[in-house]
Amino acid sequence: MAIIKLSRVERRRISAFFTCLVLAVVAWIFVTMSNNYTFPVKVALNYKNQPLRKAFYALQADTVTALVSGTGWQKLFANITSTQNRRITVDLKKLETQNFIVLSNQLPFINQKSDRSKQIISFNPDTVYFDFTARKVKRVPVKLQYQISYQNQYARSDDISLKPDFVTVSGPAAYVDSVSSWKTDSLIVKKANANISAKLNLFLPKENNVSIYPKTIAVTIPVDEFTEKTLEIPIKLINNKSYSKVTLFPKKVKVTFTVSLNNYSEVNTDFFEAVADLDDWQKNGLVILPVKLKQQPDYCKIVSIQPNNVNFIVRK
Structure with missing residues (x-):
């Protein structure tokens, strides 16, 4: 394969040529993108001055197509930006006397709030109809x-x-x-x-x-910060409908729980309620009654209940 040897002058000329070519392309892109164009953009509608005595439903989607006048750069970024980031505010004051809004009638107000170099020319659809309830x-x-x-x-x-x-x-x-x-x-x-x-x-x-x-x-x-605390809680018997006396052994349980340092001295036996349900014996046939906590502070985490079950003697 033939190898082309270039002199230093020729290499400089080629380098200068490609440099000028790149600069010319960049300049062409810059000039082209700086020109004004019209292009469609999807925009979401925000409403203000809503009717006070009646609610409304838009009978079409809350997005419309706006024909926008802007530079090539704005057209490029408009295709990238999400519809949710392109919003216009529509005044609903006229809904007090009619069931539609003509968007083009509000163009001066809408364009006043928009970038002067990117003005809206028209909408499609131009009229938004509403139903009331x-x-x-x-x-x-x-x-x-x-x-x-x-x-x-x-x-x-x-x-x-x-x-x-x-x-x-x-x-x-x-x-x-x-x-x-x-x-x-x-x-x-x-x-x-x-x-x-x-x-x-x-x-x-x-x-x-x-x-x-x-x-x-x-x-x-x-x-x-939390630490552990232990209290002896009296056991309350529930659902005793038929017997004059039921004796529980033991009559109290030791409840160990975590409690904040600020609440440590305040939390006492009144914050807890331990119960044994006699229906567990009468209906379910259990020979010992499980102990359940019916009440406890929701910011206290139970570590253990000792014992978990209690014996009982029934007298008619």
Whole structure:
């Protein structure tokens, strides 16, 4: 194979040629992408000034195609950006007297809120029709979504506080009637060893005709170091309907549990209720009665119950 040997001058000329070629291509791309074009973009509709006395349903999807005037760069990035990140706000004030909104009538307001170099020319469809139903308001409890892990010997030491713990939902009666609670965003904490305080957003409604108030809540979760404690709890006999006297042996059980250092001195036998069910003998034929804890603080974790079962003597 022949090997072409180039002189130093020739190598310089070839290098200069390719450098100029690359610069020319870059300049051409820059000029081309800087020109103005019209191109379609999918946009999601947000609504404001919703009717107060009636709920509404859009009779088509909450997205429309907008014909946009912009540069080639904007056209390129428009194809990359998600529809959820391209939103326009539509005023629904005229729904008080009609059941449709003409989007092109609001173009000056919409374009005023948009980038001046990327203006909307028209919409398809241009008219959005609505159906109406009775509107209802309801208060429902907030449901906290959380994932919390704790350092060794640490745990939640008391009830979780949500402020406010109710949210007001407003929307179509059929939808509102189906709502029993409202979720928060997820609270994620790892290796917690101190009280947790946070502000969380509530999930936003997917439907444009549903609104919630408030949209954020304050969360407080008390966290403390835990240790073990043992108490002797009296056993209460239940479901004794036929006998004048039933004697249990023993009459108390030792309950060992973990409790926070702050609550250690406060937690006493009044916080617990241990029961033995006589139906376990009368109906199920057991010769010893299992001991069950019917009441305990939810922030105390039971380690052991001694004994687990008790003997009994029945007298008519």
